[in-house]
């Protein structure tokens with residue numbers, strides 16, 4: 001499989017605080033990569049460095065061999081990399097359909113085309129029945145669906161999800177997992193930040209673990225759950241013991 005996104009030695013500092021230190025990994029075509037690690041490990045900061053919200057202190061981000069470090073967020077989105085936000089940003093006054101259309105307008109030539117993209121994406125994300133509901137009155141899970149749908153409407157090649165399963169119940173988590181797998185089947189690559197290991201482990205092709213800004217491990221899920229440093233820094237014995245039993 002071909003590499004499509006390369007993160008090379010990214011370092012990001014806030015004053016004297018080093019939020020990302022020399023982080024490198026790659027995302028291939030048609031792959032789900034998860035980024036895990038304790039609170040404050042630097043996951044969202046790395047998302048911001050990749051998507052142009054922060055300019056890294058040093059290091060390089062390349063998309064299909066092109067250096068995109070320091071591109072503006074809209075430029076990153078236009079070339080095919082879209083992210084969701086840890087704190088959902090549903091437009092409260094707009095309906096679900098209009099929210100999704102705001103993403104579609106990135107490439108659509110007019111309202112009609114944006115509407116037809118929105119229809120297709122709402123169907124895929126189980127939002128069609130709620131298309132006329134305004135963003136402000138949606139439940140958490142539907143707000144998260146809208147957040148994902150709006151990102152998908154920009155027609156990304158790489159979708160980056162920042163904790164989109166937090167606060168959801170088991171069935172809703174399963175829905176998002178299935179959606180991730182469907183998107184992969186459709187040819188997308190995903191970079192997923194998540195704390196819910198039961199959701200991450202079954203869907204990930206590769207897992208990158210951050211701790212205190214540094215990458216401490218990378219590998220397939222079965223290696224990650226048995227990695228002593230990852231258990232010590234993040235997973236704890238609880239998840240380890242549980243996965244050993246099953």
Ligand SMILES: Nc1ncnc2c1ncn2[C@@H]1O[C@H](COP(=O)(O)OP(=O)(O)OP(=O)(O)O)[C@@H](O)[C@H]1O
Pocket residue numbers: 014017019037038039040041042043044045046086
């Ligand atoms: N804009 C900022 N200014 C100053 N410090 C920041 C800023 N954003 C993040 N940090 C700090 O950088 C470190 C990494 O934070 P980040 O939000 O990237 O962690 P995270 O892995 O996403 O955590 P969580 O799992 O809680 O979302 C933390 O110490 C945080 O306080």
Ligand SMILES: [Mg+2]
Pocket residue numbers: 043044045086
């Ligand atoms: Mg975060």
